[in-house]
Amino acid sequence: MSEQLKQQFTERIVELQQRIDSIHQDFADGRHADWSEQAGERENDEVLNALESEAKVEIQQLSNAITLIDNGNYGYCQKCGEQINPKRLAVQPAAIKCINCAD
Structure with a gap:
């Protein structure tokens, strides 16, 4: 069962890392010249930053859980x-x- 959990956690970490990569790609894409569109993009940036932060926290938690599994303390x-x-x-x-x- 512990190997199955580790596999699930690892798969979830990969999904979260892909989400972070996608967020970084969104940031790397160019900005519009129109001021109103830029304002909307800035609001979107706040949402993307929050999603990235949540993903990083979950990755850390899952990594810790994998360590606990390996140590027999999960x-x-x-x-x-x-x-x-x-x-x-x-x-x-x-x-x-x-x-x-x-x-």
């Missing part, structure tokens, strides 16, 4: 040491704390 709370509820991991696979310690 699924255990890093604060109290108790096992993280499998339902929590199903919703948030990169969770590093149980629900009690996450608050």
